[in-house]
Amino acid sequence: MPDVRVCSASDLKAGSAIRFEVAGHGLCVVKLEEHWYVIGDRCTHGAYSLSEGDVWEDAREIECPAHGSIFSLETGEPQSLPATKPVPVYAVRIDGDDVIVTLP
Numbered sequence: 370m371p372d373v374r375v376c377s378a379s380d381l382k383a384g385s386a387i388r389f390e391v392a393g394h395g396l397c398v399v400k401l402e403e404h405w406y407v408i409g410d411r412c413t414h415g416a417y418s419l420s421e422g423d424v425w426e427d428a429r430e431i432e433c434p435a436h437g438s439i440f441s442l443e444t445g446e447p448q449s450l451p452a453t454k455p456v457p458v459y460a461v462r463i464d465g466d467d468v469i470v471t472l473p
Contacts, residue, residue: 372470377466383400409445
């Protein structure tokens with residue numbers, strides 16, 4: 370599995386999400402204080418961009434802006450309907466100011 374630089378750590382502020390397209394993978398990168406998460410950016414219910422949704426910092430979740438499905442940033446599992454399938458979760462690490470993601 371290749372490691373790919375996605376962005377600079379300074380590109381995101383805490384509590385925010387941003388979309389990146391890397392090697393054919395739509396990625397939703399989320400920063401919560403010192404924790405980083407990368408999940409698939411497309412809601413499994415309606416193919417909307419999760420990075421445009423609300424981030425729930427305390428629960429470590431993100432809400433789809435279209436139909437309100439909520440996904441765990443840790444597992445990718447949907448926490449509410451209408452989505453029933455998880456989104457992919459990617460390993461992420463910070464190396465200096467680089468956000469590095471492991472792609473399948």
